[in-house]
Amino acid sequence: AQTVTQSQPEMSVQEAETVTLSCTYDTSENNYYLFWYKQPPSRQMILVIRQEAYKQQNATENRFSVNFQKAAKSFSLKISDSQLGDTAMYFCAFMDTGGKLIFGQGTELSVKP
Amino acid sequence: DTEVTQTPKHLVMGMTNKKSLKCEQHMGHRAMYWYKQKAKKPPELMFVYSYEKLSINESVPSRFSPECPNSSLLNLHLHALQPEDSALYLCASSHPRDREDSGANVLTFGAGSRLTVL
Numbered sequence: 001a002q003t004v005t006q007s008q009p010e011m012s013v014q015e016a017e018t019v020t021l022s023c024t025y026d027t028s029e030n031n032y033y034l035f036w037y038k039q040p041p042s043r044q045m046i047l048v049i050r051q052e053a054y055k056q057q058n059a060t061e062n063r064f065s066v067n068f069q070k071a072a073k074s075f076s077l078k079i080s081d082s083q084l085g086d087t088a089m090y091f092c093a094f095m096d097t098g099g100k101l102i103f104g105q106g107t108e109l110s111v112k113p
Numbered sequence: 114d115t116e117v118t119q120t121p122k123h124l125v126m127g128m129t130n131k132k133s134l135k136c137e138q139h140m141g142h143r144a145m146y147w148y149k150q151k152a153k154k155p156p157e158l159m160f161v162y163s164y165e166k167l168s169i170n171e172s173v174p175s176r177f178s179p180e181c182p183n184s185s186l187l188n189l190h191l192h193a194l195q196p197e198d199s200a201l202y203l204c205a206s207s208h209p210r211d212r213e214d215s216g217a218n219v220l221t222f223g224a225g226s227r228l229t230v231l
Contacts, residue, residue: 052130
C-alpha cells in the first residue's frame with residue numbers, strides 16, 4: 001500500500017522569507033502523480049502544485065516550487081517570499097494508477113508578520 | 114464554472130435521523146469523490162465514482178450511502194449515524210484517469226459540509 005509521510009507537523013516562517021516543507025512517500029508503482037494541496041482555515045482545499053512522476057523537471061508555480069527526487073521518493077515544497085495568505089495546512093498527496101488520492105498527515109504553516 | 118458546490122454547509126442531526134449531503138459540479142468532470150476529514154487530520158477517501166458508477170468504496174459503513182444520479186451530481190445519504198461520524202465531509206471532482214490531458218487527475222474540492230451528530 002502506498003503511504004505518504006510529512007514529518008513536520010508545524011512550521012513557521014517570517015513574511016518574505018523562504019520555507020521548505022518535506023514529504024516522502026512509498027510506492028512500488030512507476031507512474032503516479034504527486035500533489036501539494038493547501039487548506040486555509042476557511043477549509044477549502046486548494047491545489048498548489050502538481051508533479052507527474054515520469055517528468056524529471058521539477059514543477060514550479062510562481063512562488064511555489066518542488067524538489068522531486070524519484071529515487072529517494074521525496075517531494076518537498078519550497079515557498080519563496082512567504083506571504084500572510086500562505087498560512088494554512090499543507091498536505092502532500094499521492095495518486096496511484098487506480099485513481100486514489102492519498103494524503104500525508106499535513107504540515108501546519110504559520111507565516112508571521 | 115470552476116467550482117464544486119456542497120450543500121448544506123452545516124448539518125446537525127440526531128442518531129435516528131435521515132439526511133443527505135449534496136455535491137454539484139459543472140466542469141464536465143466524470144469522476145467524483147467523497148472524503149471525510151476530522152479536525153487537524155488529512156482527508157480520508159470514502160467513495161469514488163467514475164462515469165457515474167461506483168469504482169471505489171473504502172469499506173465505508175452502510176450507514177453512509179452514496180448516489181450519483183448524473184454526471185454533475187453526487188449525494189451522500191446518511192442514516193443512523195454515530196457521534197464519531199461528526200466531521201467535515203468533502204466532495205471533489207476530476208477528469209477521470211483515462212483522459213489524456215494535463216488536467217487529468219487534478220481534484221477540485223468543494224468547501225465541505227460540516228456534520229455534527231448528536
